[in-house]
Amino acid sequence: MRTMKLGNSTLEVPVVAVGCMRINSLGKTESERFVQTALEEGANFFDHADIYGGGTCEEIFADAIHMNANIREKIILQSKCGIRKGMFDFSKEHILESVDGILKRLKTDYLDILLLHRPDTLVEPEEVAEAFNLLESSGKVRHFGVSNQTPMQIQLLKKSVKQPLVANQLQLSITNATMITQGFNVNMENDAAVNRDGLILDYCRLNDITIQPWSPFQYGFFEGVFLDNDKFPELNQKIDEIANKYEVSNTTIAIAWLLRHPAHMQPVIGTMNIDRLKDCCKASEVQLTREEWYGIYRAAGNVLP
Numbered sequence: 001m002r003t004m005k006l007g008n009s010t011l012e013v014p015v016v017a018v019g020c021m022r023i024n025s026l027g028k029t030e031s032e033r034f035v036q037t038a039l040e041e042g043a044n045f046f047d048h049a050d051i052y053g054g055g056t057c058e059e060i061f062a063d064a065i066h067m068n069a070n071i072r073e074k075i076i077l078q079s080k081c082g083i084r085k086g087m088f089d090f091s092k093e094h095i096l097e098s099v100d101g102i103l104k105r106l107k108t109d110y111l112d113i114l115l116l117h118r119p120d121t122l123v124e125p126e127e128v129a130e131a132f133n134l135l136e137s138s139g140k141v142r143h144f145g146v147s148n149q150t151p152m153q154i155q156l157l158k159k160s161v162k163q164p165l166v167a168n169q170l171q172l173s174i175t176n177a178t179m180i181t182q183g184f185n186v187n188m189e190n191d192a193a194v195n196r197d198g199l200i201l202d203y204c205r206l207n208d209i210t211i212q213p214w215s216p217f218q219y220g221f222f223e224g225v226f227l228d229n230d231k232f233p234e235l236n237q238k239i240d241e242i243a244n245k246y247e248v249s250n251t252t253i254a255i256a257w258l259l260r261h262p263a264h265m266q267p268v269i270g271t272m273n274i275d276r277l278k279d280c281c282k283a284s285e286v287q288l289t290r291e292e293w294y295g296i297y298r299a300a301g302n303v304l305p
Helices: 028-040 054-062 093-108 127-137 153-160 178-184 200-206 233-248 252-260 275-287 291-300
Strands: 003-005 013-014 017-019 045-047 076-081 111-117 141-147 167-170 211-214
Touching: 003 211, 028 054, 028 275, 045 054, 054 093, 076 093, 093 111, 093 127, 111 167, 127 153, 141 153, 153 167, 153 200, 167 200, 200 211, 233 252, 233 291, 252 275, 252 291
Parallel strands: 017 045, 045 076, 076 111, 111 141, 141 167, 167 211
Antiparallel strands: 003 013
């Protein structure tokens, strides 16, 4: 597995992150085999959140990997907090309480990365800063980031938070690429020109924040996958054509399309299928040409101005 620096940190991470939101759908033997396969593929970066399975996903993962001090030093753990039932909560109290729960469920003393999950409009940056300082000084969290946030929301946090924000987890796929599309349609009077995210792609590149695309195979908001979907015949034809050239699967090409972007993104894959996991990991070995990247982009229905 090819590796990269996470944001402006010194943390070396695989270019593909393993999302554990659905690990509670696996039995004990299946979850153990899945985690072991990820490690064998060099995919030792595992993404969690305190709300996944109501916390059970973190517990299942810890049991599946047989967490101990030796194993802990060989993996990278990221989790998220801030989503509560019917609300978002970036209060100091909730952040600290959430991290303690995460660490207990994961059977570890520290997180490599903590992300704030979804923006909280009632956020007090000073409270977040206090929480981050305590988590850093206690050794409970080593790096910090955000999820689904715009440049100005990040800037608001940075007003008080002293730690570098190394990652921003955002929805991005071939069919959900508005952050890319807007950049093509500057000064145009069409829907594609609408700035929906504050130029987050450029902002993250300028500030050395790693974008972690979530739902890299989804179209819409969890409406389904675009691969092998009759709704996207031209796109699948183009992806299959390129997959045949590189002798890989269409899954591999979908991830390779994200990895080809010079923003140095780290896709978060959510599959619990071992074969698809392996196919995703193979994407680190595929370097699409400029023509292939744009060919896939246009085949998804995007029109260049």
